[in-house]
Amino acid sequence: MSGGIEPWKRPEFGKWLPSTIGKDASDIEHRLAWEESRASEFDILAAWKLDRISRRVIHVNVLAEWCDRNEKQLATAEGDIDLSSPMGRILFQLIASFAEGELEAIKARAKSSYTHLMKEGRWRGGFVPYGxxxxxxxxxxxxxxxxxxxxxxxxxxxxxxxxxxxxxxxxxxxxxxxxxxxxxxxxxxxxxxxxxxxxxxxxxxxxxxxxxxxxxxxxxxxxxxxxxxxxxxxxxxxxxxxxxxxxxxxxxxxxxxxxxxxxxxxxxxxxxNSNKRAGNRTGGSPLLRVAFCTCGKPLYRYPGRSWSYYRCANKAITGLLCADSKSIGAPKLESTIEEEFLRVAGHIEIVRKVFRPGIDHTNDINEVTRAMQELREDREAGIYSSETGKLEYREEYSRMDRKREQLIALPTRPDTWEEIPTGETYGERWSQLTTAEGKSKELRASGLRVTVHSEDVPAQYVSGKLLVTLDEGRVIQRIGRIEIMFPRDFSDRIRQHTATHA
Missing domain, CATH: 3.90.1750.20 (Putative Large Serine Recombinase; Chain B, Domain 2)
Known part of the structure; x- marks a missing residue:
């Protein structure tokens, strides 16, 4: 494996290490990752040389810190590195830096070799061009x-x-x-x-x-x-x-x-042969990413001899017709959806959902706490042993402690979605739209989804009048082969409107 890949991501090496090493994860995630690994089965992690552990300084440092926290030892057969002392850590980082430099040199040599082989007219390996x-x-x-x-x-x-x-x-x-x-x-x-x-x-x-x-x-x-x-x-x-x-x-x-x-x-x-006459290129499609085939692929609008029509995108992708699909005339599909959308939702007020990011200082608090821990470790290692050093240590530690207390005292708020009424109904908004792009955007924003089946789908009628049905919280309308599904919150909004105007 490449020495540039994180040790915990390598197929064999990674089995012995938790996948959350170096990650900002919850205690539960760290525990689950530990249990899934074989980390509890060893005390010493040994390699022939340091660059066999990793050729990236950051990877080696992260792994060394993890070993310290979990009472593991990191050792190499060539060269004595004592990670418990400040000098050992410095030496450790120097060697890791040289290893990283060697990795960059290997990449440069590989790129040079690749260029040389191409200029010699030789195949360098890898994917073979078709033919x-x-x-x-x-x-x-x-x-x-x-x-x-x-x-x-x-x-x-x-x-x-x-x-x-x-x-x-x-x-x-x-x-x-x-x-x-x-x-x-x-x-x-x-x-x-x-x-x-x-x-x-x-x-x-x-x-x-x-x-x-x-x-x-x-x-x-x-x-x-x-x-x-x-x-x-x-x-x-x-x-x-x-x-x-x-x-x-x-x-x-x-x-x-x-x-x-x-x-x-x-x-x-x-x-x-490029299709410059396609309906979604001139004028656009009002049902773009709104109408779908039963196979799940979107329906695209294509020009025909007499009128445009919609068909499954599978043909455009693979050249093969979708076995579950049958094309449908664009005028019929677009007019049906527009009429039913306005009939069901035209009188409903548009409510826009706006994302409000929360406020959370957990990461900042953890960073300050980690810095305080490193400061304590430096003092224990004898770095602040002089009188001046002790004073500097106290001032710096006190400053960090005050910063942490200030962060803890700050208010927090979770991420939320806020519904903002616009004071405008879908019918009023629709009357102002003049382009296919604008209509498509409004339909997508409403959460509408249309599925066109190859055969008629059963619908409910009372005295010859087509009913809107509720299925698992969704408002569903079925007309011939066309199935119109409104978003889940439409059922509540329809009930509220009906109760208000009863």
Whole structure:
């Protein structure tokens, strides 16, 4: 295991240590973590060298403090370190600092080796780009990537994907074809597992990943690198760029799978086929993240020949139609939901829930208490032995004690959600909304959730009038295939309104 990983997080080492080491957890959590570990089975934690415990100074210090508190000893076979003395602690931190520096040096060497291998056109290991397979070089010096043209023959699958896109098929239809023939066209992760002699996991091709793969320069045998960059406003963002050789040209790592002309044609087709007419791009969808399929995935709005319609997002993700779903016309679904929402909730006053963060000084109190404990330990170690030191100790300890008393005396308040009436009904608010985005936002804020079934769902009627039913505290309305569920607190608010206006 890497020396940079916390000891209590390593698979084998971690079995002997509580998982709450160094964490601000409750006494109960610390006790449960202790009982789940094998911490009660040892008295001395020994390693060959300090850097085998950890290469991070902070990890070593946290572990050493835990050992002190729990009457454990920390020892190494090479070098005598007495953690009970101030000098031993200083030496301990120095050695740990050197170990951490070595870790950074190892990382730097690994990065340098990675860059060198790429510039030499060699495969460094890890994930294999789709359409390639690793093969040992004839010289025996490392590995290289070659087109995968036997066995799974993912290179031919890749070229067939390119042909279909150039011929005018959408990425969605190609993804559906791939998923329907996964025994012959396994997705990248399963292909790599099969080449490694492992059973596939039954992964699915996804439209987004397919498009990303087709736009990648790896199809041309070139190398791309993803790096984290810091923007001018301080935010960090990951960006992918081509790796170039000393002459500034794209670094050629392997034989191209397709020609540069075909790669450019695919890119142009993908841009041409991008769905710029989608309903949720022009005008938006008033039911975005409000309407869902019975499988749990959201319904998306798509343009049709005569009108728009909603269908399960599973097709957009995997190219496969959802077996539990049937598309529904957008005008019918939107008008039904709007009418029933206003019929049930139009007269109800909008109540906004506002989160009020609580006030809790527990962490500050614990920090001061911990500092006072460290001050006492320093005095016991003889650091404040002179008369001047004793005076400084008393003043500093008294100051901390006063600070702790002040924190304890401060009022505390738990986190709360406050309901604030707006003085406006849902009907009044709805009449002011003019955009699909605004309607979607208001429906989501109300807590409304709509499920569209493939068949009609049973509803209750009295004298031909559709009833609103209560199910486990929820207000539920069922109309044909549409099931509208209002939030739980709506039942109380409807009762209150009915009682007030009875």
């Amino acid at each position: 390639y397979r690793p093969e040992k070089q004839e010289t025996g010096d490392g590995w290289k990537l070659v087109p995968d043209e036997y066995g799974l023959n993912t290179a031919e699958t890749l070229r067939e994907i390119v042909r279909k896109i150039i011929d005018g098929q959408s990425a969605n239809s190609v993804c559906r074809w791939l998923n329907e023939n996964r025994d012959k066209t396994p997705p990248p992760l399963d292909a790599q597992r099969i080449r490694g002699g492992k059973e596939p996991k039954g992964a699915l091709w996804r439209v987004g990943n397919l498009i990303k793969m087709l736009r990648s320069h790896t199809l041309l045998g070139q190398v791309e690198m993803t790096e984290e960059v810091t923007l001018s406003d301080g935010r960090k963002e990951k960006r992918t760029r081509l790796v170039r050789d000393k002459d500034g040209l794209p670094l050629q790592r392997a034989q191209p799978l397709i020609s540069k002309e075909d790669w450019e044609r695919v890119s142009a087709k993908l841009e041409e």
